[in-house]
Amino acid sequence: MLDAKIPAGALDDKWTDYKGHCKLVNPSNKRKLEVIVIGTGLAGASAAASLGELGYNVKAFCFQDSPRRAHSIAAQGGINAAKNYQNDGDSVFRLFYDTIKGGDYRARESNVHRLAEVSNHIIDQCVAQGVPFAREYGGLLSNRSFGGTQVQRTFYAAGQTGQQLLIGAYQALERQIALGNVKMYSRHEMLEIVKIDGKARGIIARDLVTGKLEKHFGHAVLLCSGGYGNVFYLSTNAMGSNVTAAWKAHKKGAAFANPCFTQIHPTCIPVSGDHQSKLTLMSESLRNDGRIWVPKKQGDNRKASEIPEEERDYYLERRYPAFGNLVPRDVASRAAKERCDEGYGVGTSKQAVYLDFAAAILRYGKIEAGKEGNDHASEDDIIKSGKEVVKEKYGNLFDMYEKITGENPYEVPMRIYPAVHYTMGGLWVDYELQTNVPGLYALGEANFSDHGANRLGASALMQGLADGYFVIPYTLGNSLADEIYAKAIETSHPAFEEAEKEVADRIHKLMNIKGTQTVESFHKRLGKIMWDKCGMARNEKALQQAITELQVLKKEFWSDVKIPGGIDEMNPELDKANRVADFIELGELMCIDALNRNESCGGHFREEYQTPDGEAMRDDEHFMYVSAWEYAGESNWNLHKEPLVYEVIKPTQRNYK
Amino acid sequence: MEPYHMNLNLKVWRQKNCKTKGEFKLYRVENISSEMSFLEMFDVLNEQLIRDGDDPITFDHDCREGICGACSMYINGKPHGPWQANTTCQLHMRAFNDGDTVVVEPWRADAFPVIKDLMVDRTAFDRIIQAGGFISVNTGNAVDGNSLPIAKDTADTSFAAAMCIGCGACVAACKNSSAMLFLSAKVSHLALLPQGGPERKSRVINMVAQMDKEGFGACTNTGACEATCPKEISLTNIARLNKEYLFASITAGR
Numbered sequence: 001m002l003d004a005k006i007p008a009g010a011l012d013d014k015w016t017d018y019k020g021h022c023k024l025v026n027p028s029n030k031r032k033l034e035v036i037v038i039g040t041g042l043a044g045a046s047a048a049a050s051l052g053e054l055g056y057n058v059k060a061f062c063f064q065d066s067p068r069r070a071h072s073i074a075a076q077g078g079i080n081a082a083k084n085y086q087n088d089g090d091s092v093f094r095l096f097y098d099t100i101k102g103g104d105y106r107a108r109e110s111n112v113h114r115l116a117e118v119s120n121h122i123i124d125q126c127v128a129q130g131v132p133f134a135r136e137y138g139g140l141l142s143n144r145s146f147g148g149t150q151v152q153r154t155f156y157a158a159g160q161t162g163q164q165l166l167i168g169a170y171q172a173l174e175r176q177i178a179l180g181n182v183k184m185y186s187r188h189e190m191l192e193i194v195k196i197d198g199k200a201r202g203i204i205a206r207d208l209v210t211g212k213l214e215k216h217f218g219h220a221v222l223l224c225s226g227g228y229g230n231v232f233y234l235s236t237n238a239m240g241s242n243v244t245a246a247w248k249a250h251k252k253g254a255a256f257a258n259p260c261f262t263q264i265h266p267t268c269i270p271v272s273g274d275h276q277s278k279l280t281l282m283s284e285s286l287r288n289d290g291r292i293w294v295p296k297k298q299g300d301n302r303k304a305s306e307i308p309e310e311e312r313d314y315y316l317e318r319r320y321p322a323f324g325n326l327v328p329r330d331v332a333s334r335a336a337k338e339r340c341d342e343g344y345g346v347g348t349s350k351q352a353v354y355l356d357f358a359a360a361i362l363r364y365g366k367i368e369a370g371k372e373g374n375d376h377a378s379e380d381d382i383i384k385s386g387k388e389v390v391k392e393k394y395g396n397l398f399d400m401y402e403k404i405t406g407e408n409p410y411e412v413p414m415r416i417y418p419a420v421h422y423t424m425g426g427l428w429v430d431y432e433l434q435t436n437v438p439g440l441y442a443l444g445e446a447n448f449s450d451h452g453a454n455r456l457g458a459s460a461l462m463q464g465l466a467d468g469y470f471v472i473p474y475t476l477g478n479s480l481a482d483e484i485y486a487k488a489i490e491t492s493h494p495a496f497e498e499a500e501k502e503v504a505d506r507i508h509k510l511m512n513i514k515g516t517q518t519v520e521s522f523h524k525r526l527g528k529i530m531w532d533k534c535g536m537a538r539n540e541k542a543l544q545q546a547i548t549e550l551q552v553l554k555k556e557f558w559s560d561v562k563i564p565g566g567i568d569e570m571n572p573e574l575d576k577a578n579r580v581a582d583f584i585e586l587g588e589l590m591c592i593d594a595l596n597r598n599e600s601c602g603g604h605f606r607e608e609y610q611t612p613d614g615e616a617m618r619d620d621e622h623f624m625y626v627s628a629w630e631y632a633g634e635s636n637w638n639l640h641k642e643p644l645v646y647e648v649i650k651p652t653q654r655n656y657k
Numbered sequence: 658m659e660p661y662h663m664n665l666n667l668k669v670w671r672q673k674n675c676k677t678k679g680e681f682k683l684y685r686v687e688n689i690s691s692e693m694s695f696l697e698m699f700d701v702l703n704e705q706l707i708r709d710g711d712d713p714i715t716f717d718h719d720c721r722e723g724i725c726g727a728c729s730m731y732i733n734g735k736p737h738g739p740w741q742a743n744t745t746c747q748l749h750m751r752a753f754n755d756g757d758t759v760v761v762e763p764w765r766a767d768a769f770p771v772i773k774d775l776m777v778d779r780t781a782f783d784r785i786i787q788a789g790g791f792i793s794v795n796t797g798n799a800v801d802g803n804s805l806p807i808a809k810d811t812a813d814t815s816f817a818a819a820m821c822i823g824c825g826a827c828v829a830a831c832k833n834s835s836a837m838l839f840l841s842a843k844v845s846h847l848a849l850l851p852q853g854g855p856e857r858k859s860r861v862i863n864m865v866a867q868m869d870k871e872g873f874g875a876c877t878n879t880g881a882c883e884a885t886c887p888k889e890i891s892l893t894n895i896a897r898l899n900k901e902y903l904f905a906s907i908t909a910g911r
């Protein structure tokens with residue numbers, strides 16, 4: 001069932017050869033071809049804009065009121081590229097190698113190498129669009145470090161890199177809308193894929209303002225709908241981020257790959273109470289300068305400022321001297337959980353560790369004093385100028401922290417704890433980003449392809465834009481070249497009618513349950529099951545329990561959910577119910593996948609499989625494959641394995657010590 | 658600061674859709690933690706309304722970390738509420754005391770028609786961007802990023818303008834419902850960069866024309882927009898916009 005269609009030849013040459021030989025569609029034929037793009041984040045907006053520029057007829061959909069609000073906008077830290085502007089030994093190969101290693105050897109070599117190759121074009125493209133990246137005094141682009149690397153390859157725009165990149169892609173998209181090449185459908189949610197003769201030929205979408213269902217034809221459908229972190233209820237994802245588009249595709253035949261690979265980000269603002277609706281990330285870039293520590297004494301209730309230096313345990317620096325505070329996310333998250341579980345946590349909940357900038361403030365202050373030739377600066381002056389430097393680098397993050405917690409992180413260390421942030425799993429795609437359903441593609445976080453079992457920081461933006469700007473314009477043409485004789489199918493075709501009826505029936509069913517429990521309460525319960533039993537640490541018994549609990553939850557949802565309002569109007573509760581219903585089903589598949597993978601790798605940590613010092617223990621002999629799950633009816637899936645063949649890199653145990 | 662709890666009276670604008678008339682309705686919420694965000698307080702209220710068989714209040718929100726620009730509540734007479742440089746989602750209940758009455762309205766502007774309750778239609782902003790808020794460069798045309806050095810100050814000023822989140826608070830705060838701060842932020846972002854040079858004149862002319870067409874009002878320099886902007890977009894951008902517009906107008910056709 002699965003053919004990854006990896007081009008033959010040396011790894012370095014695959015993409016160049018592919019581009020040299022793939023089929024093309026001439027401009028007059030592009031005008032006759034229609035492409036549907038779901039989602040307008042970095043992947044969707046860049047794809048829709050680039051395909052519009054090429055002359056395809058594009059229809060783009062997003063559930064937000066404007067494409068500019070897609071959740072890519074919230075990415076903070078940066079975007080990686082192998083430019084080697086810092087002369088510190090970076091190269092395409094190193095970016096490729098770091099990404100494969102960071103993913104704990106569970107990603108496909110060919111896709112990751114291509115990602116590293118196009119990374120440099122992304123920076124150039126964004127600069128040309130007017131993305132105001134941070135610059136040095138000489139006018140050239142600035143870089144910083146991120147976790148899991150030893151070079152400075154991250155480009156950034158203060159703590160708002162995602163915003164600036166998305167605005168760039170959004171502007172390119174709006175330009176194509178103005179030119180008539182792209183038609184934009186905002187406040188629309190995709191609720192079904194339409195398949196005709198085995199190919200994806202369109203979608204059913206719901207206009208969220210009027211509640212009306214719409215049928216849209218496309219010669220191809222691109223899902224750029226992001227990740228499914230909200231299955232955990234609390235995550236750093238936006239409130240609206242959901243799996244529905246991908247899940248509908250899955251139920252229509254597209255395999256779902258590695259669903260259990262979820263990323264728990266180590267530096268988020270801790271949960272403050274039951275009212276919490278979402279969690280907020282504090283960018284990984286803070287680990288460039290912040291030092292993570294807990295008290296050496298268990299249950300230490302003193303304030304951070306009262307704990308002297310020698311009684312602090314900088315546990316990341318202690319355990320991983322080579323990478324220190326910049327170990328990859330999965331490693332840093334587990335280490336924080338380990339300390340808190342052992343009783344060293346801080347704050348009222350004891351579910352937090354410190355991220356401390358005092359040392360960085362002093363260091364920068366001394367550098368500033370040195371620049372001014374002031375050898376006798378007082379400590380107060382040093383701290384004052386140090387704070388200014390830190391403010392310039394991370395000011396917006398510090399402000400956000402203070403608004404949420406009411407504490408000033410320039411004076412007291414931040415309290416942080418891991419939180420769900422990203423999902424490496426997603427729809428299975430081949431080298432061309434096509435799912436196993438012909439004509440159906442998945443880009444960005446919605447697919448599974450590039451990050452293996454753990455994504456490195458600043459690589460999500462890179463992948464979203466790589467897929468949209470530089471991969472899909474080539475690979476889509478390769479199959480659409482065979483479609484130039486295929487006329488657009490009228491949406492009166494029985495397949496469209498049938499799909500529309502399915503959607504309408506489901507909505508009626510939901511609205512007619514008229515139960516007693518709110519959608520939100522079900523979502524919270526789902527999140528708790530997933531976080532407790534399929535979160536940062538998993539084991540066989542808990543996962544089996546979770547599956548049973550999820551099946552019960554699903555039954556209860558479909559018999560007792562209470563949705564107010566009507567169908568033919570703006571009804572956010574109904575939208576949410578549709579999404580939560582899909583999340584519950586996905587949750588079950590995630591647990592099944594986690595149960596099947598009897599090893600620990602990257603973000604997937606099975607307590608039964610760890611080294612004596614608590615590191616993840618992979619089992620390459622039995623699990624060096626992508627788990628691609630085929631939907632086979634309710635609570636039933638068939639596993640297909642795509643073996644991962646490493647031709648260039650030799651997998652070893654990841655070592656950041 | 659130690660967390661505390663409060664009871665509040667809420668006066669919220671309810672409107673079924675853009676065709677019907679709206680009205681204020683009174684609600685009471687109890688035992689609200691000072692650690693909640695303003696929207697989490699609304700979540701509590703909505704759960705209460707659903708359980709009681711009432712229609713929950715519709716409002717726009719998404720990222721809840723102050724960057725997507727979706728949230729848009731007019732709280733106690735100020736867009737996004739009492740805190741400076743803040744969005745509604747980042748407003749926390751610490752800003753209020755037990756027994757307070759809080760008035761919540763949607764953005765009010767002809768160009769932002771109400772969709773339902775506190776949710777408005779801001780697609781006019783997208784159309785202003787369509788009129789010229791971009792650099793016409795197709796994918797694949799770019800030269801090396803470092804081949805075009807840009808002075809740090811210039812890049813920083815451009816970035817400060819580009820931080821606009823398109824929330825519309827500037828329009829809501831303005832007595833004329835002018836979109837000048839939004840528009841000037843985009844014009845400044847692109848006009849300051851050498852990449853934006855070739856389309857500098859056509860961009861400003863076309864964007865201003867579109868703004869007028871959408872029904873936004875004129876600017877009378879009261880500065881309410883700057884005072885309320887969650888990203889502290891500076892009024893100097895409007896001065897730059899006026900300069901750009903004047904220059905483009907008098908040199909049109911040359």
